[in-house]
Amino acid sequence: MAEAAHGGEVAVVTGHFGFAAGVKSVERTVPLWALMLAAVWLDVLFVPLYLLKVETIVNAPGTDGGYGDGIIHADYTHSLVGALVIAALTGLLCMRWWGRRAGVVIGAVVFSHWVLDLIVHRTDMPLLPGNLGDLPRLGFGLWRYHAVTAVVEALLVLVGAALYWRAARQTGGSAKRVNLVAGLIVACGALTLALDVAGL
């Protein structure tokens, strides 16, 4: 999820990238940059809708809207059906470039964003686009526990980087480069998480 109306960051960012790094260790033919982009694709699509005020973020009651303290009305990009449609379309597009399996993987990683968000969101994720039918919203609300959420995000990055490093070593590529990329995953994850927690 992108930035809140007051300029602060409210959501899981880093964990999605860690997950993508872990997927690369299993699906080695899919480019890492594509997996990284797929992992946050719903948020990328959220940005223009947020700027157009179609999707919005408000502060959770009694909070200043910092890390994990947003109520996010991303009713199109982050609805269950919306996310499934976006994942399917993205996967189909990628199939044309990288084949069937890679397309399925990319589609699954796009949808993984919704699943990870479901764990942390504060009951603000609708089932249908535009919250059609005013059905109950979903979200397990891990964001209420900031430290726990940050630790989970950090663990996702560390585990993802470790899995990536193990797989990358088996490619026969330069050990120096493997170490560099794995180290950058951890370093970039730490920086992004720090900015996120600081509300930047």
Added chain:
Amino acid sequence: MSFFVGAILFTALVGILDAKLPWPKPRTGVK
């Protein structure tokens, strides 16, 4: 800001450096 920083760092920087490694290539389906 963290979203944009993360997206640029992970997709561009990490992604481009990773692309230099000899990973198996995807089998393209439709031409």
